[in-house]
Every structure is written in structure tokens, then in C-alpha cells.
Amino acid sequence: MTAPTTTVEAQGYLGDVESELADLPADERSELLEDLALHLAALAEDGDDRTLGARLGSPADYAAELRLAAGLPPRSADGAAHGRLAAATRALRSKGTAVAGSRGVREIRSFLPQLRPAWWVLRGYLVVAVPRLRHVDGYDDFPVPALLGSHLVGGAAVVLAVVVSVMLGRRRLPRFGIAAVLVLDLLVLGAALDLVRSQPARLRSHTVYVTANPGDPFVDSPLITEAHGAVTNILAFTADGKALQDVLLFDQDGRPLATGQQHWFADHCRRVLSPPRAADGTPVPFSYPKQYVLDPEGKTLSGSPVTPGQCLPLPLPKVALPVFPKPAAQTAAKPAAHR
Amino acid sequence: MDASQLVKGLLDVAVLAVVRDEDGYGYDVVRRLRAAGLEDVGDASVYGTLRRLYSAGALTSYVVPSDEGPHRKYYAINDRGRSVLEDGSKTWRAFADTVDGVLGISRVAA
Numbered sequence: 001m002t003a004p005t006t007t008v009e010a011q012g013y014l015g016d017v018e019s020e021l022a023d024l025p026a027d028e029r030s031e032l033l034e035d036l037a038l039h040l041a042a043l044a045e046d047g048d049d050r051t052l053g054a055r056l057g058s059p060a061d062y063a064a065e066l067r068l069a070a071g072l073p074p075r076s077a078d079g080a081a082h083g084r085l086a087a088a089t090r091a092l093r094s095k096g097t098a099v100a101g102s103r104g105v106r107e108i109r110s111f112l113p114q115l116r117p118a119w120w121v122l123r124g125y126l127v128v129a130v131p132r133l134r135h136v137d138g139y140d141d142f143p144v145p146a147l148l149g150s151h152l153v154g155g156a157a158v159v160l161a162v163v164v165s166v167m168l169g170r171r172r173l174p175r176f177g178i179a180a181v182l183v184l185d186l187l188v189l190g191a192a193l194d195l196v197r198s199q200p201a202r203l204r205s206h207t208v209y210v211t212a213n214p215g216d217p218f219v220d221s222p223l224i225t226e227a228h229g230a231v232t233n234i235l236a237f238t239a240d241g242k243a244l245q246d247v248l249l250f251d252q253d254g255r256p257l258a259t260g261q262q263h264w265f266a267d268h269c270r271r272v273l274s275p276p277r278a279a280d281g282t283p284v285p286f287s288y289p290k291q292y293v294l295d296p297e298g299k300t301l302s303g304s305p306v307t308p309g310q311c312l313p314l315p316l317p318k319v320a321l322p323v324f325p326k327p328a329a330q331t332a333a334k335p336a337a338h339r
Numbered sequence: 340m341d342a343s344q345l346v347k348g349l350l351d352v353a354v355l356a357v358v359r360d361e362d363g364y365g366y367d368v369v370r371r372l373r374a375a376g377l378e379d380v381g382d383a384s385v386y387g388t389l390r391r392l393y394s395a396g397a398l399t400s401y402v403v404p405s406d407e408g409p410h411r412k413y414y415a416i417n418d419r420g421r422s423v424l425e426d427g428s429k430t431w432r433a434f435a436d437t438v439d440g441v442l443g444i445s446r447v448a449a
Binding site for chain 2: 045046068
């Protein structure tokens with residue numbers, strides 16, 4: 001009398017266990033399910049009134065126990081339990097029981113399904129992060145993408161996407177659903193790979209890398225103008241516009257003022273610094289303007305010999321000097337006193 | 340050897356032992372183990388163990404069709420299985436002796 005219900009119940013149980021084993025290779029899964037079908041049939045003959053759940057535990061528990069005993073990886077990537085199982089399985093197999101040739105293949109096949117949960121998590125992250133990373137908007141989208149201008153919203157979106165992605169991964173889907181998810185996976189993966197491929201160029205265009213080249217004005221020079229970068233020389237003028245030579249400059253604490261060294265010149269000729277020397281022969285680098293003379297070896301910036309007529313005298317930059325009042329008015333009093 | 344490996348190893352030995360003298364199908368093996376006193380052993384554990392021993396080449400299997408009930412998949416021990424069983428028995432004996440020794444010493448001390 002219980003035969004039909006048992007069959008329906010058995011079918012349901014079988015289906016539930018099957019979905020718990022969904023990540024296993026098809027042949028492995030089908031053999032386990034075949035055994036389970038025989039098992040359920042044998043139970044049905046037993047004439048026990050208890051439900052399958054009461055006799056065998058929940059389908060999830062049954063599947064987990066079956067995996068454990070059969071030496072198969074657990075559904076979730078639970079490292080510790082699986083490590084012991086894998087070790088036990090390997091020990092048994094290494095007694096020469098496994099076909100040596102196919103063992104590696106089998107190990108890989110049994111290993112790949114474990115990567116699926118990791119992919120589900122990664123997929124969730126990529127779905128949110130990749131579009132943000134592709135879209136250059138001034139926000140730092142790595143590792144946490146900014147959404148609507150907020151990393152908090154972006155982070156929440158990532159968490160949500162990961163949860164949805166994992167749920168999607170764990171669900172049993174109809175055939176067209178699997179195909180749709182596969183297409184989605186490929187799109188996400190493709191976009192991510194494309195992003196990785198183009199990333200070096202992307203980084204170069206947005207990030208200033210400071211590399212500590214010896215003599216680099218950016219690193220060596222304490223003097224940086226706000227708009228134009230490193231200061232490589234200082235030109236001093238008197239109020240009436242006369243250019244000064246050999247001016248010794250010190251900072252507020254009396255330390256000699258250092259600037260960076262100029263490496264690039266418009267005529268591409270290599271030049272070296274030629275500071276004036278003190279009586280004892282030591283160079284005085286804080287004497288301004290710095291004097292650059294042509295490289296004695298006659299090389300260009302790229303290291304090739306200079307061609308005749310290539311090197312030009314260094315032009316002095318044009319400076320706009322303010323016009324001061326005549327000396328008579330200037331000496332009369334402090335300027336502020338006039339107002 | 341950690342505890343779970345020991346338990347697994349013992350289940351291997353127990354399953355091999357109950358099919359040593361007579362071939363058995365899955366649920367039959369479950370019943371034999373329970374009848375022998377392993378009442379709490381899970382069905383899934385037995386089926387999983389059978390599956391693993393079969394994959395490892397310690398058991399062979401054959402199907403007996405049935406007109407009335409479901410057909411049955413019998414498992415039979417082979418030479419490899421017998422050697423696994425022998426190794427397992429020795430390991431268990433050594434382990435049991437060791438534990439006996441430990442218990443004996445603690446009893447004397449008490």
C-alpha cells in the first residue's frame with residue numbers, strides 16, 4: 001500500500017541527493033545515484049514505516065556522508081576534512097590500486113569542481129568591479145569599487161552580487177539556465193581578462209610612478225614649483241634687471257640650497273654641471289645659476305656622438321621683471337606708510 | 340594517523356570483513372555490519388565505502404537481475420581486497436594492543 005508514496009518519496013530523495021552531488025563529474029555522480037536507487041529500492045522492500053529522512057537523514061546529510069566515505073571532496077571547499085580524505089584516498093590508491101596513467105587526470109577532474117565555489121565568489125565581485133574599473137571616473141575602484149561615488153555602496157553591491165552569484169551557483173538550473181549562466185560567465189571573464197590586458201596602459205595614464213633614479217630632480221630636489229615640477233636652476237636678477245652670477249643661496253636654516261639636475265636639453269646634447277670651485281678645490285654646488293657645459297665626450301642624450309653644429313648655446317629664459325618705482329620714491333618711506 | 344583516518348580505515352576493514360566469506364549487495368552489507376554490532380553505522384557511509392573500495396580495486400562487483408524486486412549489485416572481495424583487509428587487521432591489532440597496554444598501565448598505577 002505504501003509502494004506509490006515510497007516511490008514518489010524515493011524519487012524526491014534521489015533528486016535532492018543528486019543536486020547535492022551536482023558538482024561531481026557526471027560518470028561519478030551517475031554511479032553513486034545508481035547505487036542510491038538500488039539502496040532505496042532495497043529499503044522499500046524492508047517494510048519499514050519510517051520516512052527516508054528518518055532512516056537515512058536529510059538528503060544533504062546523506063550526500064555529505066556518502067562523499068566523505070567515498071573519498072570525494074565535500075560540496076563546499078572545506079579544506080580540512082577534504083585534506084584528510086584526499087590523503088586517505090591517495091594512500092589507498094598509492095598501493096598500486098589505481099591505474100597509474102589515469103591517476104593524474106582523475107586528480108585534476110576531482111580537483112576542478114572544488115574551484116567552482118571560488119569562481120562563484122570571484123564572479124560576484126567581477127560583475128560589480130569590472131565595469132567600475134573600466135570606467136575612468138577619478139575614483140579608486142580597486143580593490144573595493146566605488147558605486148555612486150561611494151566605496152560603501154560599492155562594497156555593499158559586491159557583497160550582494162557575491163551572495164546572488166553563490167546562490168546561482170548552488171542552484172540546480174534547467175538546461176537553458178545553465179547555458180545562460182555559462183554565457184554570462186564567459187562575458188564576465190572576457191571583460192576581466194580584457195581589463196587585465198589593458199591595465200598597464202591604464203595605470204600609466206593615471207598614476208605617477210616616482211622612481212628613484214640617481215640624480216632625478218623629482219627625488220633629489222627639495223625645490224618643486226607647484227605648477228611646473230622640479231626646480232633645476234635658479235636665476236637671480238637685481239631689481240633693475242641685471243642677471244647675477246655666482247650667487248650663493250642658503251635656506252632659512254642656513255643650509256645650502258640644492259636643486260635638481262637638468263638632464264634634458266632641447267638640442268639633445270648631453271651636458272654636465274660645472275660648479276665653481278673654492279680655493280681648496282671643492283666644488284660649490286649651491287652657486288647659482290648653475291653652469292652646464294657640454295659633455296667632454298661629445299655625446300648626445302641618447303649616447304651617440306654629436307653632429308657638428310648640433311649643440312647650441314643654452315638660451316636664457318625670458319623673464320618678466322616688475323617695474324619698480326624710481327629710487328627717489330622708494331627711499332622716502334616704507335611703502336605701507338603712504339596709504 | 341588522525342582520528343578520522345582511523346575510523347575510515349576501520350570501516351574499510353569492517354566492510355571487507357563482512358564480504359570476505361560471502362559476496363553481498365549494498366544494503367546486505369549494511370545489515371551484516373549492524374547485526375555484527377555496528378548499529379550506528381550510516382547507510383551512506385557503507386555505500387560510500389563500498390564505492391571507494393571498488394574504485395580502489397579492492398572489490399569487484401556484479402549485478403544480479405531480479406524479476407520481482409530490484410536487481411542487486413553484489414560486491415566480492417578480490418586478492419587486493421584481501422591484502423588490504425590483512426594490512427588493516429594488523430594495524431587494528433597493533434592499535435588495540437597499544438591501547439590495551441595504555442589502559443593496563445593506568446589501571447596498575449591507579
